[in-house]
Amino acid sequence: MKILHTSDWHLGRSLYGRKRYEEFAAFLDWLVGIIEDEGIDVLLVAGDVFDSSTPGNRAQELYYRFLCRVANSCCRHVVVIAGNHDSPSFLNAPKELLRALNVHVIGAVTENPEDEVLVIDDSGFENADSAEESRQMDIFESKIKNQKSSIICAVPYLRDRDVRTVEPGETIDDKNRKLVEGIKEHYARVVEIAEQKRDELLKRQAVRTQKSAIKNQPSAIPIIAMGHLFTAGGRTVEGDGVRELYVGSLAHVGKEIFPSSIDYLALGHLHVHQAVGGAEHIRYSGSPIPMGYGEANQQKSVVIADFGCEKSNSHSKIINQKSKITLLPIPCFQPLERIVGSLEDIQARLEELKRAESRAWLEIEYTGREVIGNLRDLLDESLAGTAMEVRRIRNRRLMERVMSTIGEDEALDDLDAQEVFTRCLDAFDVPQEEREELKGTYDEVVRDLLEEDRDAE
Template structure:
């Protein structure tokens, strides 16, 4: 008997792109996912974190989530497993889990006190085990590391890494014991699947990916995953990829491009076919639901590319990067002139970025930059520059700043 599993992650429901709402894209993706579950005759769907883009999702994003889970429960898919990511509110995900469990939707929003609570036995309609899943969610610093007065940055980093490794070991050992009992009882091999939402060393990064932890050990090695796991379904990185040459440890990637830099990237879901403990891994391409294009050049070049996009007759969101020498103060207006005949409003110029190459114009450009052009780290670096902070003091200050920033981003506004 073959067991079919789909692995996806990083939906980021509710995410916008430079102020442009993307609800229609998400509706189209979720409809495609339901069709895929039916066509592939999927037994188990794994969603490896970052279901939502924020800890306080909009009502519309919540409606999309719950409607999908309702429909998935009637698609023929026997189980859905969801873990929390760093963008998700753990308490929001966990709040309805007892109701969702009646639909065979299993949610682990945050680290549990008992490792056994992160081990899920997924049975078929006859009560026979299909698989065991180590549903390890995003592990927050405060969940796995206790702070001590006077400890160095290096000590903090090592304790964090040790805590992540120890938790995976505890959960997997618990699952291994259960697998041994079940295989003896049912006389068949049962696949053991790991899940996680973290950043492994060597992983390729897409857009919109936050640092999870502070320090050089933020990217963990694949050796934290015990070798008894038959497959490891990861989330957090938006580019689909295997890790360190190990085909069974994979990021599915995000289903939608998170920014213009991912516009030409093929998005996928991972399809797993288990025969006992042996797994065959393939990828299914996700169609594009909204065309994004990043164009660059001088003024005439940008105008020509916009005209060409308009002639395609396809709805397109555009980021235009100006690289010419000439200063064009009314650049956006000049570019919009190329779209004067766009009566159907097919082309949306979402972002115009001025990247003039002479030193003088770069300085002029800096005064026109907005927060959209800067990362939080860029803003902090400028603050340090403005206050003439000595170079030798900056690493410690940056470390403290990143720690505060992470705490703010992970604050669970829905906890109470």
């Protein structure tokens, strides 16, 4: 069983107003090729398929076209879970139709945790009689030598309301503790069901083996879990768009909350590929393209976990021989370049990029001493006739002069929701002893707004 783990596509995302559909299309084309080249059996998409709960037509077209292409490839199953950016009901709407393509979509938790447990068993033998049994036994004997079975715990993004009951008089610490406990209990329930299904499947396979001419014992069946959450110690970078899942909360979960029977845990939400707490089998794949200039120099990747297959193409670099986990680097489809410095430094770097015939999208921050009011005109003149684009200019000196004279002109984009609320408290001289309760209430209002599924009835 060979799985490919990816996440955080954020289809439809723009960069300072510049649409990025060509990048997304190039990545998905590349991914289809890798699935064929590597002989991938199962594709896991660990949340944040779209950047918005109401994705545009082009983003949807990219998604559905990709799923159709994968359905016609060697990949036999695709499992998609919702992230915090996704609308659960939007993802779930076509799930019955997609199931015909062996695309399994889990948009939200249900009352029955068994709905999140998928049994993948392609050994081919069903209980049948006489001639039909004989025919299926022949199929089984041909497949059991390279048996490909697994149990997948497809746990979507767990919203606050999914894992925690609100009680009056709770402190922030109480909320954080209950959030972590709720996530832990949910994974425990789902994985317990997976263990039961694995044991049942092993028993059935043992019976099949005894009936067949093959004397080998059934191979181990891996339990593969998915999730979209923020783990303790997880690395982020400036401008990556990763937001706190639980507003005003420090509820980052540790690797110890996950059951030890999980053979591989495919996580989404953080855009930097990384292992969790040194455990190589608990991993974030990271986003496939840089979501901001803080990620511009990262080598993006997808993760391949190989359970029992001996073949491996030279594309991959093995990072954990015991568990056969590999990182596969993703090509850069659109270069991003951040230039910081004086006007001379900026122009010198632009000349280097022009000689290299770069097509980068640029973020430029001027930090020189002089105030330059026509910085944009100077940069446009320098870039005339090139394929480069300036996506953002930060003129620090001009900004400092303006801010020193007219404080109210501060850009709202430079503040987050918490900072705006704090400014309001300051403006109305709210006493410190009253602020904690007000902030807690405000946090819950913001959280409810962020988690509202606008596509639900």
